Amino acid sequence: MQRIGVFVCHCGTNIAGTVDVKAVAQALKAEQGVVFSTDYQYMCSQAGQDIIKAAIAEHQLTGIVVCSCSPRMHEATFRKTAAAAGLNPYMVEIANIREQCSWVHKEMPIGTEKAIILGKAAVAKVNLNAPLTPGESPVTKRALVIGGGIAGIQTALDIADAGFPVDIVEKKPTIGGKMAQLDKTFPTLDCAACILTPKMVDVAQNENVRIFSYSEVTDVKGFVGNFDVTIKRKARFVKEDVCTGCGACTEKCPQKKVPNEFNLGMDNRRAIYIPFAQAVPKVATIDPNYCTMLQKGKCGLCAKICTAGAIDYQAKDEFIQEKYGAIVVATGFNPISMDKFDEFAYSQSKD
Known part of the structure; x- marks a missing residue:
């Protein structure tokens, strides 16, 4: 008592x-x-x-x-x-x-x-309650940043500049996030790319940073200081360490009418594509939903064109296990659909 x-x-x-x-x-x-x-x-x-x-x-x-x-x-x-x-x-x-x-x-x-x-x-x-005694527990001195937008990039740079290794996990083929899609930034109307792209290069070249693009966190276990994280590296069907980003495959791919999500569907891309010119990593990705080689076993043109031999139609999703001491969630936002707000005349224009 x-x-x-x-x-x-x-x-x-x-x-x-x-x-x-x-x-x-x-x-x-x-x-x-x-x-x-x-x-x-x-x-x-x-x-x-x-x-x-x-x-x-x-x-x-x-x-x-x-x-x-x-x-x-x-x-x-x-x-x-x-x-x-x-x-x-x-x-x-x-x-x-x-x-x-x-x-x-x-x-x-x-x-x-x-x-x-x-x-x-x-x-x-x-x-x-019960009496407690302060103690110390060993921690993993590596951080994980989930999300490779401007917030995730800056967070990773701050951690890396403090001397700690850090990994960025980004679900899309390139880091950059929503800011890469913008022309100007509020309120000064500065060029978005002028701010973002140097940071993308900095984080890619920082020896304390690893970038897992086209990847997702599927499981987190453990506790503060000692997290066990499972990361799914989605099959890109292009060898990231071999591709030179020359773009030859993206120019010759016969599948030309794939809605370009980077431009919100206002134009088209190919089944094999690099999201935008300043992408990091600048590596092509094959969309398995539109590639006829992956869908029907027909075509293979990109593999014939690629002089580096980077195309790998047999690639599979990989699951890797990593340990982290801290996790920062910087998954960003999705803009609200305006379809339900006709008072803003959204339905009057396709754009």
């Missing part, structure tokens, strides 16, 4: 102006495990901390609840106070009755009722 002490702070009138702090302290006395409950004008002051220390010693408390402001403000303060009195600092719980209670209510009965509820929850938490 825990021996819990409850300490309700007035915070001047910040709390006491909307919460009957004495009623809160009295109500929490009846909770399971509570052997001491009091209130004080400023629990974070030296005098308030001395009250906590004295109560811990006198009542042999095994846990405490401080009903006060946000734990972001003073959780560390009260943990140090508890530790100084010989109590495990992780047996301290904060009930935020200021930001989450007194500051959002005007009427004292409502504020008081909510403060009691928050206090009861904190007491219940302490009853379930």
